[in-house]
Amino acid sequence: MPSTYTPALNVQDEDIREESPASVVLWRRLGLEALPEHETMFLPTERLVVAGADHLMRSAKRMVKSIQHVGILQNPSVVVQGEVDIHDAEATFEVIAGRRRVLAACLAGLTVIKCEAYAASTMPLSALLALIENEQRSAAWVREVEALCCLIDEGVGMTLDDLTAFGFDRATLAERLKIAQLPVPLLNRVLAGNVSREVARKLVRLTQAQQERVVRLADAGEEITAERVNDLLRAQINAGFVPIQSALVQGWSDQSPSYLPKLSNLSPQRLLITPGSEEQARQAAYAGKESEQDMCPFTSTTSMTSLLAALHTFVQSPDYRTKPQAVQTLTQALEQQLRLALREALSTSQSDPTVQPHS
Amino acid sequence: MFDLDFPKADPVPRGCGEREPGGVYAESGLSPRGRPLEEFLFDPPLPIPEGLDLINKPQLWQRTLASGEPALDENDLPIFDLLIWVGEEHYPYCCDYLEETRQFGSSRRLNPNLDLSLLSRSSRMILAHPHVLNLQWPEQRPPLDCKKAVPGHDAALAARDEEVEGATSEAEEEELSLSAFVYRAGDNAGALLPAWPLESLRTGPCLFKLWELIPQEAAKMVIDVSADEAGERHPGTAPLPLCLREIGSTIYQYRPTGESTDGLVPGLFAALPITGFALIRYHDGSVNDRAKEKILAGLEAHESHALPFYETDR
Numbered sequence: 001m002p003s004t005y006t007p008a009l010n011v012q013d014e015d016i017r018e019e020s021p022a023s024v025v026l027w028r029r030l031g032l033e034a035l036p037e038h039e040t041m042f043l044p045t046e047r048l049v050v051a052g053a054d055h056l057m058r059s060a061k062r063m064v065k066s067i068q069h070v071g072i073l074q075n076p077s078v079v080v081q082g083e084v085d086i087h088d089a090e091a092t093f094e095v096i097a098g099r100r101r102v103l104a105a106c107l108a109g110l111t112v113i114k115c116e117a118y119a120a121s122t123m124p125l126s127a128l129l130a131l132i133e134n135e136q137r138s139a140a141w142v143r144e145v146e147a148l149c150c151l152i153d154e155g156v157g158m159t160l161d162d163l164t165a166f167g168f169d170r171a172t173l174a175e176r177l178k179i180a181q182l183p184v185p186l187l188n189r190v191l192a193g194n195v196s197r198e199v200a201r202k203l204v205r206l207t208q209a210q211q212e213r214v215v216r217l218a219d220a221g222e223e224i225t226a227e228r229v230n231d232l233l234r235a236q237i238n239a240g241f242v243p244i245q246s247a248l249v250q251g252w253s254d255q256s257p258s259y260l261p262k263l264s265n266l267s268p269q270r271l272l273i274t275p276g277s278e279e280q281a282r283q284a285a286y287a288g289k290e291s292e293q294d295m296c297p298f299t300s301t302t303s304m305t306s307l308l309a310a311l312h313t314f315v316q317s318p319d320y321r322t323k324p325q326a327v328q329t330l331t332q333a334l335e336q337q338l339r340l341a342l343r344e345a346l347s348t349s350q351s352d353p354t355v356q357p358h359s
Numbered sequence: 360m361f362d363l364d365f366p367k368a369d370p371v372p373r374g375c376g377e378r379e380p381g382g383v384y385a386e387s388g389l390s391p392r393g394r395p396l397e398e399f400l401f402d403p404p405l406p407i408p409e410g411l412d413l414i415n416k417p418q419l420w421q422r423t424l425a426s427g428e429p430a431l432d433e434n435d436l437p438i439f440d441l442l443i444w445v446g447e448e449h450y451p452y453c454c455d456y457l458e459e460t461r462q463f464g465s466s467r468r469l470n471p472n473l474d475l476s477l478l479s480r481s482s483r484m485i486l487a488h489p490h491v492l493n494l495q496w497p498e499q500r501p502p503l504d505c506k507k508a509v510p511g512h513d514a515a516l517a518a519r520d521e522e523v524e525g526a527t528s529e530a531e532e533e534e535l536s537l538s539a540f541v542y543r544a545g546d547n548a549g550a551l552l553p554a555w556p557l558e559s560l561r562t563g564p565c566l567f568k569l570w571e572l573i574p575q576e577a578a579k580m581v582i583d584v585s586a587d588e589a590g591e592r593h594p595g596t597a598p599l600p601l602c603l604r605e606i607g608s609t610i611y612q613y614r615p616t617g618e619s620t621d622g623l624v625p626g627l628f629a630a631l632p633i634t635g636f637a638l639i640r641y642h643d644g645s646v647n648d649r650a651k652e653k654i655l656a657g658l659e660a661h662e663s664h665a666l667p668f669y670e671t672d673r
Contacts, residue, residue, distance in 0.1 A: 205410035233410050238423050240408020245422055245430065247401070248440070248483060248630060306601045307612075310582040329580050333603050333610040336462055 031122060038118040039086065040075065045106050045113055048078060049094045053103055060103035062169050067108045072101050075114050077129055079121035086117050093117060096126040141176065141197050145190060148180040178204035185215045186224075195224065202229045210236055304341060307334050361658075361667040366390035366634040368464035370673045373607035374456065375449035378466065378673055380641045383475070383650035385441055385484055387465040387631040396461050402507045402566040404491045404626035413444045413487055417469055419477055420485075432481040434664055439477040441633065443467050445488045450606065452573050453488040453566075453628055458611035465631050471650035475636065476657035479664045483630040493572070495622025496564035502571055503614075511562030566628060570613040571599075572620050578602035579610070636668035646670050 024034075050056070076098025084091045093115070095102050105113050121129075151158060160177065164170045179190060179200050186203060189195050195203070203211065203224075210232050218224055238245075311330045366388030370378060378384060407413060422430040422438040429437045450456045459465075467484060469475065493499070505512035575581060580603040599614035636654050638646040651668075658665040 205412060207409055237408045237411045237420075238427070240406070240411065241420070241423070242425055243405055244401070244485065244627060244630065246425055248422060248430075306582060310601070326580060329603055329605070329610060333612065336610055337612070340461065 031124070036118050036120045036125070038077075038116050041086065041115055041117045042112050043078065043093060043115050043117065045102070045111055047092045048102055048113065048115070049081065049092055050099045050102055051094065052099070056100050056103055060100040061107060063100060063104035064107045065165070066168060067101070067104050067110070071110075072098075072105055072113060074098070074101070075116050076101050077116045077118065079118040079126060086119050094126075096121065097130045097132075142191060142193060144176050145179045145187075145200075148176055149187070149191070152180060175201060175204070183211055183215050185218060186211065189218065189224065196226065199224065199226050199229050202226070202233050205233055207236060304334065304337050307337060361665070363667070363669055365667050366393065366464070367637065367669065368466035369462075370466075370637075370671065371463050371608040373449075373459055373463070373466070374609075375446075375468075375607075378637070378639045379468070380639050381647050382639045383469050383471050383647055383654075384466045384637040384639070385443075385469055385478075385633050386467075386635055386637055387460070387484060388634040389464045390634070396457070397506045399631050400457070400507065400566055400629050401627055402505065402509055402512070403563040404566050404628045406492060407487055407625050407627060411442070413442055415444055415446060417441060417443045417467065417473065419473055430481075432479055432661075432664055434479075434661060436479065436661065436664075437477075438479065438481045440482050440630070441467075441469070441478065441484045443484055443486050445486055447489050450488070451490075452569065452577070452604075453491045454570050454573060454611070454613065455604070455606040455609075456486070456488065457629070459607055459609045460629075460631070462609050462611075464634075466637065469636075469650075471647050471653075473653075475650060475653040476660055478633060478657060478666055479661040480633070480666055481664065482633050482666070484633055485627055486629045486631065487625060487627050489625045490620065490623035491566070491569065491628045492624045492626030493564040493568055493622050494624060495619060496568065497561065499568070499618050499622075500616070501561060502565050502568040505565050505567050507567075509562065509565065512565040513567070569623075571616045572618055572623070573602070573604065573613050573615055574620070575600060575602055575615045575617070577604055578613075578615075579605045633666055635666050638668060638670045640670055640672050 077096050078093035079096055080086045080088075081092045081094055086093075095115075096118070098115075102113060118129075160170065160174060163173055180187065182190065182200075182203060186195075190200050203214065206214065206229070214224060214229065214232065217228070222228075307330060311327070311334065314326065314330065366386075368384070368386040368388050418441075419439045420442050422440055424430050432438050445453070445456045450459075456465075465484065501512060501514045503514050582601040582603070599616060602613050602615060603610055604613060636650075638651055638654075640646055654666070654668045
């Protein structure tokens with residue numbers, strides 16, 4: 001007995017197939033009467049051609065694990081190459097959307113992939129189809145956030161490590177997870193599609209206090225623009241930079257221009273501190289060290305003694321001839337240490353105490 | 360335009376490999392008229408401001424005064440600094456980068472899309488590393504030597520302070536020496552670790568502790584040193600092995616204590632002066648035009664305060 005059940009999807013398909021006047025104009029601009037015929041087909045991977053595979057391989061590798069676990073969830077679009085029928089057993093197909101998925105499927109060892117196969121295409125149409133698919137997928141981040149919220153709400157005890165092991169990109173997932181953990185009023189705006197991904201990514205970088213400030217602004221009816229979030233973020237980061245900026249300003253910027261050498265005598269490191277403050281800075285940086293120098297040898301010379309002793313011991317050992325690489329390492333280390341020691345020695349012997357000679 | 364005789368970084372193979380044709384690099388070169396590297400280091404290292412997304416994204420940041428006003432250079436132009444992440448892929452330990460800089464100067468590849476014209480001789484390269492700020496410092500012993508001599512940072516200073524303040528009788532001294540160097544039970548590094556009763560003298564994590572935290576396994580060569588060759592060491596402890604680590608063209612020494620590195624988190628560790636740009640030529644002799652245009656624009660804008668550049672094959 002034939003089934004009378006009509007899946008909702010078919011109805012939706014009919015709706016989609018009904019072409020709007022705008023679509024007709026678009027097809028004409030692409031030199032087509034309508035969207036070329038296409039069919040869902042299972043195609044052997046050896047008949048699929050991926051242009052620019054070398055460039056995509058790295059990102060494709062990240063999808064391998066998830067494809068191994070659940071397969072390809074969205075069919076790639078392909079177009080038959082040459083003037084052959086799509087059902088021809090010898091026909092080959094160029095992938096126009098989903099190139100990474102196909103590559104990852106091949107890497108995962110799949111031999112057959114379910115594809116949307118187009119009977120014909122033009123370069124502009126292929127580009128348009130890829131654009132449409134990417135556009136549709138670009139909104140997928142909101143869906144991913146929603147899915148993560150669902151997992152969190154359901155109390156599913158999955159960690160980021162679990163999901164990464166499943167094949168998800170860790171950085172991407174971590175970002176989505178942070179978005180899913182935004183304060184509820186902000187999260188609702190994200191899920192309603194009222195916040196761009198760029199803004200959402202910046203919202204998660206705000207401290208909790210700043211996020212709550214954004215919530216209050218939103219509650220007061222203010223629009224959460226990228227500019228506003230940027231300003232808040234910048235102010236927050238600047239506050240974190242205060243100790244650094246203070247160090248930079250105090251240490252190196254309080255010089256009068258008259259001390260600066262002319263550009264022809266460029267030595268940028270000398271620009272850092274005025275002659276007067278050089279001594280001051282040295283005293284501050286090396287407080288209590290000067291008196292030690294006579295008593296304690298420099299670290300580099302102390303180390304050289306150990307290196308020389310090691311080399312001496314090594315030369316006398318039976319390993320000497322069998323391990324020339326070790327001798328080379330020791331010699332190279334000694335050479336570099338000697339260079340540093342010479343710099344240190346020169347710096348103390350010269351009248352200008354701040355000099356650090358180059359080799 | 361400018362004298363080409365300015366400090367440059369040595370074009371040796373580095374931890375991150377060789378410089379690439381078409382690349383634009385900010386350099387901090389070594390100079391006979393320069394200042395010790397330590398003066399440009401943050402000790403203790405500083406936390407990365409919350410919200411700053413720095414990983415693998417060199418970026419420019421406008422310097423501000425504590426008041427929030429923009430910091431200006433001698434031409435009354437705002438000062439921009441370069442924020443750079445030193446990745447652990449090429450430099451697993453922060454010391455790797457510092458030792459390389461000490462030997463050969465610093466050279467960091469920049470995104471040519473950055474507005475390099477904003478950089479001037481007042482600009483600095485502010486460097487961050489994923490394992491630089493040691494949160495476990497209170498439980499660990501101080502480093503043998505704080506090269507910035509920050510009060511309360513190194514063992515020698517702490518010990519000296521203790522002597523001044525302290526033990527008045529031989530009996531008390533003996534008691535202190537026993538209590539100070541008891542071994543920690545159940546600790547892998549126990550045999551080397553004294554239990555420090557000097558917490559009150561410690562003032563914070565020391566950048567120079569990082570050398571001691573590099574594991575022995577990271578060494579290319581381990582040299583067992585006798586007591587008289589050991590040089591400085593923590594009193595009452597066995598001599599630490601002398602390790603040689605190789606990174607790029609640099610070989611440097613460290614003495615691992617075997618202490619935990621679990622407390623290391625990202626932080627800022629240096630603000631190096633920028634001595635100029637290096638534009639690496641393509642095989643046909645050209646350079647990245649986009650980057651060069653911006654550098655030239657910077658020369659025009661900053662005049663005598665502009666950063667110089669040079670073109671080179673490597």
